[in-house]
Amino acid sequence: MQAEIIAVGTEMLLGEITDTNSPYLARQLAQLGIDIYYQETVGDNPQRITALLQQASQRSDLVILSGGLGPTADDVTKRTVAEFLHQPLVTNAQAKEKLTATAARLQHALTPNNLVQAQLPAGGEPLPNRTGLAVGSWNVMQGTIYVTLPGPPQEFKPMVSEQLIPRLAQHTHKVLASTMLRFYGLTESVIATKLAPLIDAQTNPTIAIYYQFPDIAVRVTAQAADHAAAEQLVAPVAAQVKDLLGDAYYGTGEHGSLAQVVGQQLIARHLTITAAESLTAGEFQASLGTVSGISAVFPGGFVTYAPAQKTAMIGVPAATIKQYGVVSRETAAAMAEGARAKVGTDYALGFTGVAGPDTLEGQPAGTVFIGLAGPQGTTVQEFHLLGSRNEVRARAVAWGFKMLQNALKN
Template sequence: MMKAEIIAVGTEMLLGEITDTNTPYLARQLAQLGIDMYYQNTVGDNPARITGLLAQASQRSDLIVLMGGLGPTADDVTKQTLTSFLKRPLVTDAAAEQKLHEQARRLQHALTANNYVQAQLPADSIPLANRTGLAVGSWTAVDGRVYVTLPGPPQELRPMVSEQLIPLLAKQTHHVLASRMLRFFGLTESVIATRLAEVIDAQTNPTIAIYYQFPDIAVRITARAQDTESAERILQPVVRQVQTLLGDAYYGEGEHNSLAQVVGNELIHGQHTITAAESLTAGEFQATLGSVPGISAVFPGGFVTYAAAQKTAMIGVPADTIQAHGVVSAETAQAMAEGAKRQVGTEYALGFTGVAGPDNLEEKPAGTVFIGLAGPAKTVVREFHLIGSRNEVRARAVAWGFKMLQNNLPE
């Protein structure tokens, strides 16, 4: 059984300036391959201390992964320290160097000597191409051990791990992996864990892992087998079982998918037009919707109506409704949704009103939210009592708006 060790390099992590999200991510990926993890280290940008950890790791681990410190600045010392430890020179990877030149031409700037460091790796290594950045990673096998270097930025590290490192490791472990990331919204992590407890306890292959990814919950199901077809055959029944147990909370799947992306695509493919009138969310729903490519085909525009007077002036919410029921009410949420739909002429419209906090409003506690959804045949309104900071309440309200919309779209 292969034993792995992680060395996360970066003084900024020791100072608490950034949080290391790479180590838990990589640990999960290695665990799915059946690779044991006994040591995780964080070290500053100091060659002597990195060398000390390499010396320890080389005595106790088969796979040593260094993350961070591959860039062009003076404090990026990881690959230089590794080559010194291994007594190997740095060499240039032609593909990585070409990418440097292509970016320089595109941005119309000249490359400096330190830029070329990003294209270097230890001699006799397998390059790990960086699809989203410039610093090449490396796989170096020495005396029965493997030393891996990965870039620090998560948006560069994760594709390199999934697309390059994992396939290399799978060959070492003689396993083929099949994995599905199912995404859920509307249930807490504890509720999901309870509903899946028997399934999780019964499974060793495939494995099931639950991840809280605010405001969603993701469930990764991973099967191991000798070939892809066998792995998929093991995987499919458990995927269906998990979807059944968690019911309507399921909204889609994918490593980088989101509720907004899924619902936005459903709107586009179904040619369902949408608008919104927002109070407590202050345009956050519309901004999130606007991040979906192609959404302009079905989203002509919307409204941000914080003040009561603007709710009346912009979308025709009756002043009597606000006077009788208050700004934070089911009646106002309904009138906002129906008014926005009427003004823009869309098939669907959402109205958001509530108390983001931290203070109460109209004798209603922070976290009280009403969302109205006006559709082709009727308007539905839901009341929520959300927890968290002001921004978390707003984000949860936006997510619930997307979920309400998804639940009411035609099949």
């Protein structure tokens, strides 16, 4: 099966947004063994979209359009696809109901434009949009499948993985299995060097390294006659990869994040957590907050940006700050211990350091101390992190989760 992706949106041709949907979709299609020879980007222009559809119909079995399903006048994708398929647009009852209910809840009047979002070309199947209002569509004409999906990534990506890929899996007979192993704390070139002998020796499974800030992910993919056989090929090689990269491994999954993995571990083991954050300004706790159900183990914590608040909120001795400095091993330890005592949790993290761009107390941007207080006592690690202000903060947060995960192993 040969596929073609058409991203619709003048804002992409103007360079105002970067298309991350197409790479996401391409990865998923590659997993199914579906080849992509062309991707196009085109503006919200019916003539030019039609020209691409005509071209695609002659060389592809699957044509996926993203974007242009919204409520504004320049959202022309569905109308254009319907005309190309010689079909009228029809309203999908479920999508209309969702639109109506949402408008009622938000106390907005439904405009005619809004209702267009519930339509799809007649003769097709709706692709429900769990996280948004514009319904997608799946139509077949002369053996070619035409799919429309909404442009916003938070709608597009769930629809690809939950709606499109399961349907496509029935249309293809190549069977692939793959696993995505996630690592934090090693650079891409160190991982490439450690895995080089293994990568060179392998043809099935194959091994690919992906840099997905701040993680490095390693995908092991095998092809076989059925899924179980493919998985049996993947498993031993995945184990070898984990062995070679040691402690940097933190979890497995397409969209893993340290916060999710470690948060779930805390919930499963009923271990409570708090934090006192200086340079990260609440980002560690905000990441914890993304984990559904975290309230069972996370009562709250502190953002202690100013030195005086480190003392006032969590009792870091002013003398410690004066003697060792805010950015020090001792202050990080006192922050973790102070937060833990104040909230009464099993574990507590203290983050202090220099996010940049300027130096602080003579320490360069990227200097970070993280304290971890727990039932076994307090440890502090010193880091020298790379990147912009926000990259340093994100890496510090990830190291906090990694320290916590390592402590949970013991």
